[in-house]
Amino acid sequence: MLTLTSGAVQVIRTVTANPELPPDTGIRIESGLDGSDALRLSVAPAPEAGDQVVEEEGAKVYLEATVAEMLDDKTLDAQVDPQGDVAFTIAEGGGTPA
Known part of the structure; x- marks a missing residue:
């Protein structure tokens, strides 16, 4: 199963934290x-x-079946650059889970 780094969890929770979004909002x-x-x-x-569905610490990721x-x-993993742009990366297994 896909694992999420702590950076990915933090970014996903930030992106989906808008109170106007439904409670099940996640990244697909x-x-x-x-x-x-x-x-x-x-x-x-x-x-x-x-x-x-992959969920860690409130961060939800929805994966299409083939994906x-x-x-x-x-x-x-996810990182935010100094300009506030988000970059998601996918690495081979063995990363540090959240």
């Missing part, structure tokens, strides 16, 4: 549109049918 990762290996990441109000298989042994 799905496959790209053109069949490439690219992944799309978006804020989602809830998981879609068939999504795998869940692909990321099964991976670690999701």
Whole structure:
């Protein structure tokens, strides 16, 4: 199962903390549109049918079924640069979980 670093947990909780968003809001990762290996990441109000849910310390990640298989042994990390831009990265397993 995908693991989340403490940095990813913190960023996801910050991104989804808006009180105007539904309580189940999380980050959804799905496959790209053109069949490439690219992944799309978006804020989602809830998981879609068939999504795998990864939740750590209140941070929710929804994985499309095919993406869940692909990321099964991976670690999701996130960092914020000095300009406030967020960068998510996926690394091979063995990362430091939250």
